[in-house]
Amino acid sequence: MRAEPTILHVDLDAFFAAVEQRDKPSLRGKPVVVGGVGGRGVVATASYEARAFGVHSAMPTAEARRRCPNAAFLAGRFPAYREASTAVMELLRSISPLVEPLSLDEAFVDLAAADLPDLSVAGVSAFARDLKQRVSDVTGGLTGSVGIGSSKLIAKIASELDKPDGLVVIAPGMEQDLLRPMQVTVIPGVGPATAESLRRIGVHTVAELEEISADELVRVLGRAQGSNLYQLARAQDDRPVVAEREAKSISVEDTYESDYVDRKLLNALVERQAAKVTERLRKARLSGRTVTLKVRLHDFSTHTRSATLPGPTDDGRTVARVARTLLSELDTSGGVRLLGVGVSALTDWIQDDLFADTDEAADDPVDEETETALSAMSRRRVWLPGLDVVHDEHGAGWVWGSGRGVVTVRFETTETPAGKVRSFPADDPALRLSRPAPEE
DNA sequence: TCTGGGGTCCTAGGACCC
DNA sequence: TCTGGGGTCCTAGGACCC
Numbered sequence: 001m002r003a004e005p006t007i008l009h010v011d012l013d014a015f016f017a018a019v020e021q022r023d024k025p026s027l028r029g030k031p032v033v034v035g036g037v038g039g040r041g042v043v044a045t046a047s048y049e050a051r052a053f054g055v056h057s058a059m060p061t062a063e064a065r066r067r068c069p070n071a072a073f074l075a076g077r078f079p080a081y082r083e084a085s086t087a088v089m090e091l092l093r094s095i096s097p098l099v100e101p102l103s104l105d106e107a108f109v110d111l112a113a114a115d116l117p118d119l120s121v122a123g124v125s126a127f128a129r130d131l132k133q134r135v136s137d138v139t140g141g142l143t144g145s146v147g148i149g150s151s152k153l154i155a156k157i158a159s160e161l162d163k164p165d166g167l168v169v170i171a172p173g174m175e176q177d178l179l180r181p182m183q184v185t186v187i188p189g190v191g192p193a194t195a196e197s198l199r200r201i202g203v204h205t206v207a208e209l210e211e212i213s214a215d216e217l218v219r220v221l222g223r224a225q226g227s228n229l230y231q232l233a234r235a236q237d238d239r240p241v242v243a244e245r246e247a248k249s250i251s252v253e254d255t256y257e258s259d260y261v262d263r264k265l266l267n268a269l270v271e272r273q274a275a276k277v278t279e280r281l282r283k284a285r286l287s288g289r290t291v292t293l294k295v296r297l298h299d300f301s302t303h304t305r306s307a308t309l310p311g312p313t314d315d316g317r318t319v320a321r322v323a324r325t326l327l328s329e330l331d332t333s334g335g336v337r338l339l340g341v342g343v344s345a346l347t348d349w350i351q352d353d354l355f356a357d358t359d360e361a362a363d364d365p366v367d368e369e370t371e372t373a374l375s376a377m378s379r380r381r382v383w384l385p386g387l388d389v390v391h392d393e394h395g396a397g398w399v400w401g402s403g404r405g406v407v408t409v410r411f412e413t414t415e416t417p418a419g420k421v422r423s424f425p426a427d428d429p430a431l432r433l434s435r436p437a438p439e440e
Numbered sequence: 441t442c443t444g445g446g447g448t449c450c451t452a453g454g455a456c457c458c
Numbered sequence: 459t460c461t462g463g464g465g466t467c468c469t470a471g472g473a474c475c476c
Contacts, residue, residue, distance in 0.1 A: 015476095035444075042444050044476085057476080062441045103447090103476045189449095191474050224450055225473090253445060290468085300443070304470060340445085 001237060002150040004119040005169055006112040008128065009155035010135070012088065012144045013164035015105035017047035019080055020072075022140055031055070031071035033064050040255050040337075044076060048164060081105075087138040095131070098241045108152055110241035121171050124148050128167050150175060151237035157186055175235035180207040187232050189225070197221060209233040246346075247284065251292070252276045253340030259298045260336045267324050273341040274320035278313075286346045287312035291319050293326040294340035302338075305329055312347050319343060 012018065016034040021027045031050035035043040041061040053068035061073065085104040092099045098110035111119065116127055128146045135144045145166040147158025154175050158168040170178055184190050184198055184206060197220055203209050210233045218226030231237065252273045260266055270293070281287060292306040305326040313319065323341045 038444095039441050040444075042442090044444075058443085060442050061444095063443095065441090106476070189474065193473055222451065248448070249446090251446065255444060292469095302471085306469060308468065338444090342446095 001154075001172075001175065001235060002112070003172055004112070005121060005124050005148045005150055005172060006110065006119055007149060007152055007155040007241065008109040008111055008124070008131075009147045009152070009159040010088070010092070010107055010109070010131075010144045011147075011159045011163070012084075012105040012135075012139075012142055014045055014047050014051075015084075015142075016045035016076055016081055017050070018142050019077075019084055020074055021047060022142060023080065027072055031068050032074065033061070033068070033071045034074045034076045035064075036061055036255075037073050037075050038257055040257065046071075084139045084142060088135055088142075088144070091131075091134055091138050098243050100241045100243060100245070108155065108241045111148075113241075121169050125167065125169050128169070132165070132167065151235070152239050152241070153187070153232055153237040154178070154235065156188060157182075160186070179233070179235055180205065180210070182206050184209050187229065189228065189232075194221060194225065194229075206233055247286065248346065249292075249342055249344035250277055250280050250284070250286070250288070250346070251294075251340055251342030252280075253294055253338060253342075255296070255338045256336070259334075261333065263332075266327060266332060266336060266339065269339050270323045270327055270341060271316075271320040273339065274323050275316040277341050277343055278316040278319050281314040281343060281346075286348055287314035288343035288347070289313075289345035290343065291322040291326070292340075292342040292344065293323045294338070294342065295327070295330055295332065295336055296338035297332065298335035298337055300337070303330060306344075308345060312345070 017032040020032050020034060021030075027047075029049065030047075031053060032047040033043055033050050033055055034045045035041055039062070043055060043057055043059045043061055043064050045057060046055040046059075046064070050064070050068050050071050053071070055064045055068050055071065064071070065073065081104055085101075089099060089101055089107060092107055092109050096109050096111060096114035098113040100108040102108070111124060111127075116123065118124075118126075125148075128148060132144060132146060136142060143165040145159045145163045147155045147161065147166075147168050147170075149155040149158050149170040150172045154170050157178070158170050159166065161168045179186070182205060183195075184203060185195050187206070190198075198204070198209065201212065201216070201220060203212060209229065212230075212233075214227060214230045217230050220226065221229060254269070254273070260269070289310075289312045290306055290308045292304055294302065294304050296302045307322050307326060309318075309322070319341065327339075
């Protein structure tokens with residue numbers, strides 16, 4: 001918690017719907033619902049006109065249609081949303097280097113890192129009024145709600161207080177007065193399950209939460225959530241605004257209009273998803289070691305199966321084969337409603353043209369010892385497709401996923417005064433299991 | 441016509457290692 | 459005959475957010 005109100009939270013109002021109304025004047029002043037328009041769709045964003053009919057985010061679109069049959073139901077145009085979002089984020093970054101986007105329509109801005117002459121309540125209020133105007137200018141008229149306070153917690157809650165087109169600044173010192181009468185669910189991270197756990201120990205408001213000891217909270221909610229909530233209940237929040245956060249996973253999932261049973265079809269769908277995920281990986285210049293398959297069955301039960309490769313890949317066929325193997329472990333005879341493929345344990349390990357002569361490398365024979373190692377691995381973890389041994393001046397290593405003439409190699413590169421040094425991690429289980437007999 | 445898609449973080453148990 | 463202890467990695471599931 002800071003002594004001055006220097007954390008700002010912006011939240012664009014009914015963002016997707018607002019972009020649609022901006023671009024289609026006939027929709028202005030009318031209920032607009034953006035989201036899945038199919039039988040199993042849900043609402044992503046409802047315009048304020050639609051909210052008046054009780055339509056809200058995450059509601060099944062079918063229910064939204066019942067409540068508001070005259071609304072315009074739109075599937076969404078993400079390129080347009082992204083463009084508006086980018087304009088706003090660029091504006092924010094022109095104000096402060098410390099901008100932390102939370103989604104397309106939300107961000108924290110650290111005003112302490114900006115060049116503001118006056119960080120008093122009056123000063124930041126005047127600044128925010130100007131900012132809201134500039135948001136409107138760069139987006140062709142979109143509005144945003146702004147909250148400012150001495151911490152992320154307070155800024156975020158403040159931006160909720162006066163939507164839409166709101167501006168709320170919480171003066172330092174007033175944080176606990178603000179929080180105490182509120183329901184615990186105003187605290188980000190307290191959802192239905194946590195609220196129910198708290199209700200069972202008689203806690204509904206932040207004031208009541210404050211009465212609970214840290215030990216008790218940890219007992220009820222677990223270590224991380226318990227101690228977090230103990231602090232947040234007291235408005236103690238020192239989380240910094242973090243500008244660059246690296247992606248931890250990339251995934252694709254699809255819910256189908258009807259449940260699928262046919263294995264061949266399911267396999268084909270998984271392969272398509274693997275291709276999509278790896279395309280995104282390559283665009284982001286990333287590769288990952290862990291492949292996760294997600295399956296939602298006819299009864300809405302959700303299951304994940306994952307397997308970790310000895311090294312990162314961005315190859316669609318590799319991810320597809322692993323995902324298909326994982327799918328084969330699940331009983332899908334009752335029908336599959338959703339399939340998803342994700343890749344995590346991401347690295348930006350070099351995946352460039354280290355091996356200009358890829359073909360020659362791939363021609364290296366896989367010897368008997370390697371075969372043995374591979375089958376040993378396939379018993380213990382996941383079977384590894386298309387693995388080839390290659391050599392360069394630094395030694396031998398594994399290569400997999402050689403699509404497009406690009407190889408992913410489990411090297412580590414270290415910057416030294418003498419230049420870049422490439423090495424294989426000595427404790428890599430893949431290398432230990434399967435390093436071919438060295439010619440000494 | 442019940443319940444999206446893209447994420448993050450946490451927990452708990454087991455394997456494995458020293 | 460009586461079973462350490464800590465650290466790390468992996469997996470599955472769940473809560474939560476927008």
